[in-house]
Amino acid sequence: MPTGELLPAAGRVRTVLGDAPSIDLGRVNYHEHLFQASPLLPGDDLNDETLSGAELGRLAESGFECMVDATPVGLGRRPDALARVSAASGVRVIATTGRHRDAHYPEQQWILDASADEWAAITLRELTVGQALDDTAYGRLPLDDVATAQAPDGAxxxxxxxxxxxxxxxxxxxxxxxxxxxxxxxxxxxxxIMVHTESCSAALEVITLLESYGVRPARVVIAHADRTPDPHLHAEIAATGASVGYDGAGRLRLWPDAVLIDSLAALVESGHADRVLLGADVARASRYESYGGMPGLAYLGRRFVPRLQQRLGDRVVQGILVDNPGRFLEWQN
Ligand SMILES: [Zn+2]
Structure with missing residues (x-):
């Protein structure tokens, strides 16, 4: 049964347990995954409710009160489990609807073929009615027959x-x-709207494309912007009004965190502190402590955020972790 308002009221965001005032969110991690399975990450499925719930607890201990689970349709989402682990941990979780890039879906032809109208219908239903309990149902059933996932309270x-x-x-x-x-x-x-990019390529181009579809850049975040740690490019993105997603901490084979902190500091110094969102998109079982890996969802809060505070000061970091995501996650055109 649809429960609550069709759309969140002004100043509220939609979590898996209902709508909440954006000013109450506290520190928000804008990009992680609690449940995910993709052929691009073999052996790294996040599919154990107990372990994913435990990792969410570690995220909370590291200083976050809210996170976005950025797993889109067809990649092992578990909205019912997401609601349960959120309720059990007290961490607010915001769920995602939409589509990843083609490479994730070699065996899901319906996703590769789905039209703009079909995506509009699926995502609108997931935002306003409910998320699919089983994403594969979208490929088999008329939309109205797809069963929705329920939270512990039945909503x-x-x-x-x-x-x-x-x-x-x-x-x-x-x-x-x-x-x-x-x-x-x-x-x-x-x-x-979150847009996944590969190394921030075509970020400005996709912002322009979305604008041609009527979307204001201020309602868009470019994920993985820091895979190209280029503060000049990031300032160009921020100048459009779009948010710049930093979500690559701890990827030491690519570069030390110092590179990301320098890039982020330069972006802030160019006047764009209000366009930064921070997460870590750890996203693999082998990188989750609860699944037996490292460095875990707590790495960002334990190791990266203190360095950022030292570099930029508490007030700027508070803006990045609290004010920016609160504002971005509200529903407004
Ligand atoms: Zn991700």
Whole structure:
């Protein structure tokens, strides 16, 4: 049964346990995954409710009160479990609807083929009615027959964020359809939009494409912007009004965290502190402490955030962790 308002009231965000005032969120990690399975990450599925719940507890201990689970349709989402681990931990969780890039879906032809209208319908239903209990049902059943996931209190679990994705300097026909569908769903709801990029390539181009579909850049975050730690490029993105997603801490094979902190500091010094969102997108069982790996979801709060505070001061970091995501996650066109 649909429960609560169709859209969150002004100043509120939509979590898996209902709508909440954006000013109450506390520190928000804008990009992680509690449940995920992809052929691109073999052996790294996040699929154990007890272990994912334990990792969420570690995130809380590291100083976060809220997180976005950024797993889109067809990649091992578990909205019912998401609601349970959120309720058990007291950490607010915002769920995602939309589509990843083609490479994640070699065996899900319906996702590769889905049109803009189909993405608009699926994502609008997930934002306003409920998320699918089983994503594969979308490929088999009419939309109205797809069963929704329930929270412990019996309410439908609804998404609070839209997502689309592009490839490395490339946007396929199916990825473009998802962008157009997500834009339509955004127009109807005001829900925020995350765009996955490969190394921040085509970020400005995808912002322009979304603008052509009627989306204001201020309602978009470019995920993985820091995979190209170029403060000049990030300032160009921020100047459009879009948010710049820093979510690459701890990837030491690529570069030391110092590179990301320098890049972030330069972006802040160029006047764009209000356009930064921070997460870590750890996303693999082998990197989760509860699954027996390292460094875990707590790495960001334990190791990266203190360095950022030392460099930028508490007030700027408070803006990045609390004020920016609170504002971004509200629903408004
Ligand atoms: Zn991610």
């Amino acid at each position: 439908d679990v609804r998404a609070g964020m839209l997502k689309a994705a592009i490839d490395y300097w490339a946007i396929s026909r199916g990825e473009r359809a998802a962008l157009e569908g997500v834009a339509a769903s955004h127009a109807a709801t005001g829900a925020p």
